[in-house]
Every structure is written in structure tokens, then in C-alpha cells.
Amino acid sequence: MKNYTEILLNKIDEKNPGHAKKLRDNTADLDADYAITGNLFFEKYENYLLSESLTLDFGIDCYLKMLEDMQELRIKFIQSGSYINTSFEEVEKSVYANPEVMTYHMHGLVLAQFLWFDQYERIKFFRENLIRHFNHGRNYLEIGGGHGLYINEAMKLLPAQTQFDLVDISESSLLLAKGIINTANINYYLKNIFDFTNEDQYDFVTIGEVLEHIENPLALLKKISNHLTEDGVCYITTPVNAPMIDHIYLFNNEEEIRALFREAGFDIVEEKVVISEKITDAKARKAKVPVMYAAFIKKVK
Amino acid sequence: MNIEEIITGMNEVFKDVLEIDDLSINADTTANDVEDWDSINHIIIVVGIEKRFNVKFNSDEIHAFKNVGEMADTIKLKMTA
Numbered sequence: 001m002k003n004y005t006e007i008l009l010n011k012i013d014e015k016n017p018g019h020a021k022k023l024r025d026n027t028a029d030l031d032a033d034y035a036i037t038g039n040l041f042f043e044k045y046e047n048y049l050l051s052e053s054l055t056l057d058f059g060i061d062c063y064l065k066m067l068e069d070m071q072e073l074r075i076k077f078i079q080s081g082s083y084i085n086t087s088f089e090e091v092e093k094s095v096y097a098n099p100e101v102m103t104y105h106m107h108g109l110v111l112a113q114f115l116w117f118d119q120y121e122r123i124k125f126f127r128e129n130l131i132r133h134f135n136h137g138r139n140y141l142e143i144g145g146g147h148g149l150y151i152n153e154a155m156k157l158l159p160a161q162t163q164f165d166l167v168d169i170s171e172s173s174l175l176l177a178k179g180i181i182n183t184a185n186i187n188y189y190l191k192n193i194f195d196f197t198n199e200d201q202y203d204f205v206t207i208g209e210v211l212e213h214i215e216n217p218l219a220l221l222k223k224i225s226n227h228l229t230e231d232g233v234c235y236i237t238t239p240v241n242a243p244m245i246d247h248i249y250l251f252n253n254e255e256e257i258r259a260l261f262r263e264a265g266f267d268i269v270e271e272k273v274v275i276s277e278k279i280t281d282a283k284a285r286k287a288k289v290p291v292m293y294a295a296f297i298k299k300v301k
Numbered sequence: 302m303n304i305e306e307i308i309t310g311m312n313e314v315f316k317d318v319l320e321i322d323d324l325s326i327n328a329d330t331t332a333n334d335v336e337d338w339d340s341i342n343h344i345i346i347v348v349g350i351e352k353r354f355n356v357k358f359n360s361d362e363i364h365a366f367k368n369v370g371e372m373a374d375t376i377k378l379k380m381t382a
Contacts (some may be wrong), residue, residue, distance in 0.1 A: 072360050078348045277341060287341050 004042035004056075005035060010058045019067065026117040028292035033124070041112070041149060041180075045110055046129060048179040059107050063115075066108025073243035078288060083247050088215055096099045102172050105245060110147045116230040118274040122237055125272040126150060126206075130157055133233040133269065133296045137203025140165040141227065143193050144170075144210040150235075151186060151206065152288060165202075167191050174290035194223055203232050211238040211260075212247045221264035225299055233269065234297050236261075242276075242290035253285070259291050271295035302380065304328070307354070307373045318342055328370030347372075356380060373380040 005027075007096055024140035025032065076084055085091050095101050113119050130153075134140070140158060142151045145166040155164060167189040168174040174190055205224055211217040217238075224234055239253045251257050254273055261268060275281065276290040284291055302310075308328060316324045319337050330336040338346070347363050349357075350372065357377040366372045 071364075074343055074358055075348070075363060078344050079351065279341065283341070287345050289341055 003035070003041060004039045004046070005114060006191065008042065008056065008060065008115065011057065011270060012064070014088075015064055023115050027115070027120070030117060030120060030132075031124075034114070034120055036122070037127075039152075041114060041152065043151070044180050044182060045147075047182070048176075049221070051179065054277045056071050057106075059111055060110060062104035062107035063111040064108075065104045067104075067111075069105070069245050070226070070243070073245065077243035078243070083243050083250050085246070086215075086248050091213075091248060095205055096170065099172070101245065106147070106173065106176055110176075111199050113147060113149050116276070118216065118276045118292045119273045122272060122292055123149065123153065124205065125294055126235060127153055128152060128156065129270060130204075130235070131294060134158055134162075135231070135233070137162070137229075137232070138203045139202050140206070141202040142166045143205060143207040143224070144173070144213075145177045146209065147172055148181040150208050151177075152181050154206070155181075155183065155185065163187070165189065167193055167196070169193075193227075199228055199240070200227050201229050201232075202227055204230050205232065205234045206236075206238045207234065209239070210243075211236070211257075212242065212249050213250065217249055218260060218264055221266065225265055228299055230299070230300070230301075232283075234266070235294070236297060237292065237294040239276075240291040240293060241288040242292075242295070251293075254291065254293050258296075261295070261297055265299050265300050266297040269296045269298050302377070304353060304370075307328050307365060307376050310353055311373060314353055316344060318346045319370060323356055325370045328368065328373065330369040332369065342356075350376065354380060362380055 009024055012023065012113045014212055045059065049257060051060060073084065087092065095105065108204055113123065140154055140162055145151055151164060153168055155188050164186045166177060166186050169192050170178070171190055174188055178188060205228060207224065211220065217243055228234060238251060238257060258268060274292045276292060277284070277286045279289065305351070308326065312324065312326050315326055316322060319335065319342060319364070324335065328337065332343065347358060350359060354376050356376055362375060
């Protein structure tokens with residue numbers, strides 16, 4: 001297998017050597033699984049790109065464009081203390097209804113999943129604890145699957161007879177996930193989760209990086225609760241202080257996320273907090289550096 | 302306000318952001334000379350300077366400054382514009 005991570009870092013190095021060095025430094029001490037898991041996923045990604053007559057260079061250009069956006073947005077975030085968009089209507093206009101922006105942003109995020117050490121730490125947390133929390137369940141639902149990474153990992157780990165469903169409100173997101181994962185064993189739904197009926201009950205729900213994209217995350221959490229079986233577990237991720245072009249709901253710290261879970265009637269079973277830079281917690285809080293949060297949560301009985 | 306006064310004001314921002322009470326920057330000071338003046342704190346410092354001097358930098362300017370003196374010159378220009 002090709003060493004995709006190295007190939008991608010070399011390509012980034014040609015265009016942005018400072019950033020490539022930072023990525024290398026940050027991933028230098030990750031475990032052996034990092035390279036294996038990353039390369040397997042990037043191989044799927046390259047196969048998808050080739051099927052679309054594209055190459056990894058396309059992905060790299062998208063990633064670097066996304067990085068430019070993030071640097072501009074961080075400046076605005078530090079200046080104002082808030083995300084530039086706070087309504088779905090605003091991001092619908094500037095992002096979701098703009099195919100060029102959607103394309104580079106989505107492809108940029110695909111590469112970020114393994115080029116950014118904080119993203120890998122969350123994937124690792126998911127992989128290491130999924131089987132225990134799935135606990136002989138029958139079915140798995142992923143809400144807002146994005147690039148399909150989590151459901152891809154779940155399919156490797158969970159029993160073959162598990163029912164895998166993926167729902168996304170975005171057709172382009174769904175197509176990207178479908179294209180990368182490339183399996184017939186997932187039921188894809190182009191749908192709003194709020195249109196699911198109460199009969200749709202799941203033993204496990206994954207919802208990665210969705211809360212920060214909506215105006216009312218509490219309502220979404222309560223809806224998820226309706227679709228979890230009594231002992232069902234939800235794996236959920238969302239970031240703190242992470243300005244992106246389509247982030248509208250700002251969590252200022254992890255305590256706000258935990259409070260929202262409690263308000264929605266969830267207990268946190270296990271959580272993982274990863275600062276996106278190799279700095280102390282105190283510095284991250286003072287400089288409002290993005291922090292990645294992940295948790296397995298269950299309904300309070 | 303002359304350049305020396307601007308640099309004195311900038312020094313207060315640097316001290317506050319970096320929490321270095323005895324810091325003393327001059328026109329030739331670069332990020333290599335100051336502990337913790339990294340890319341993360343650079344944005345915080347620049348925004349602090351914007352608020353102190355009531356100026357605004359664009360992102361090209363923010364990433365282009367080579368030393369304190371260049372920042373001070375730009376601040377003076379913006380203050381008199």
C-alpha cells in the first residue's frame with residue numbers, strides 16, 4: 001500500500017512548507033495504527049477521486065484553500081469573539097448553496113481527518129470504545145456522515161449482521177460519503193433527522209461534527225434521544241472555539257457542551273478532549289484555540 | 302504619537318498576552334526573540350494591538366510583519382490615515 005500520509009505531506013510541503021512541518025511535528029508521536037488506519041482511508045479517498053477523474057492534487061488544493069479560510073476566520077473570531085455566521089440561512093447562502101465552496105470545504109475536511117492529530121485522537125477514541133458501548137446492539141445510525149469515516153470504521157469493527165443507516169440532509173455530503181466508503185451494506189437516507197418517525201429506534205447513534213452547524217442543538221439532542229433504545233448509546237463530537245465557514249453555534253468551552261447534554265437528558269459515559277495544538281489547557285483557553293470534544297452519552301434513566 | 306510611544310504601548314499588549322512582566326520590546330524585536338510569541342499568540346497580540354490603538358489590520362498585513370518596528374510603522378500610518 002502507498003504511504004498516503006507521506007505522499008500528502010510531501011505535496012503540502014511543496015506549497016506550504018511551514019504548515020507541512022507543523023503537521024509532521026504534530027503527528028510524529030502517534031501510534032502505529034495511525035499510519036495503517038490513515039492509509040486505508042486515504043486509499044479509499046484516492047479511489048473515489050480517480051473514479052471522478054481527479055487526483056490527490058485536487059484534494060490538496062481543496063485542503064489548502066480550506067486552511068486559508070480557517071486562518072482568516074480565526075482572526076475575525078479573535079477580533080469579535082463570535083462566529084461570523086450565526087444562522088442557518090447565512091451559511092445556506094454562503095456555503096451550502098455554493099457548489100465551489102462546498103466542494104473544496106468537504107474535500108479539505110476529508111484530508112484533515114488524518115492529517116490533524118486531534119482528529120485522529122477522536123477517531124482512535126471511537127475505535128477503542130465502540131464495541132463495548134455498542135454492547136451487542138442490532139443497528140447503527142450515523143447522522144450527518146460527512147466523509148463517511150466513522151461509519152467506515154464502525155463497519156470494520158461491528159458484527160456483519162448489524163444494520164447500518166446513514167442519514168444526511170446534504171446530497172453532496174451523502175454522495176461524497178457513498179463514493180469514499182463504496183459499500184452496498186449501508187442504507188443511505190437523504191433526509192432531515194427531524195423527519196424520522198419515533199418507530200425508528202437505534203441501539204447506537206453517531207453524530208460527528210453536527211451540533212455546531214445548527215441553530216438549536218438542544219432540539220437535535222432531544223430528537224436523538226427519541227431514536228435511541230432505552231440502553232442505546234450515542235457517540236457525539238463537536239468543537240469548542242472552532243471558527244469555520246459553516247459553523248454557527250459557538251461552544252466557548254467543554255462545560256457548555258456537557259451542560260447541553262444534561263439539559264437534553266443525557267449522561268456522559270465517557271469523554272475525550274483534545275486541544276488542536278500541542279499547548280497547555282490554560283494557553284488554549286486564553287488564546288481560544290480550537291478544542292475537539294467527543295463523548296459516548298446515554299439517556300438518563 | 303511617535304514610534305517610541307507606539308512601541309511602549311505595544312509592549313503593554315505583549316506583556317499582557319504573553320504574561321511576561323519584565324518584557325521590553327524594541328523596533329528590532331522579532332518573534333524569535335520573545336518566548337511564546339508563536340503563531341497562536343501572534344493573532345492574540347495583533348488583535349490586542351488593534352484594540353489598543355483603534356486600528357485594523359488585514360490578514361496579509363498580520364502575517365507579513367517581520368519585526369516590532371514594521372508593526373509600529375503600520376500602526377502609525379493607520380492612525381494618521
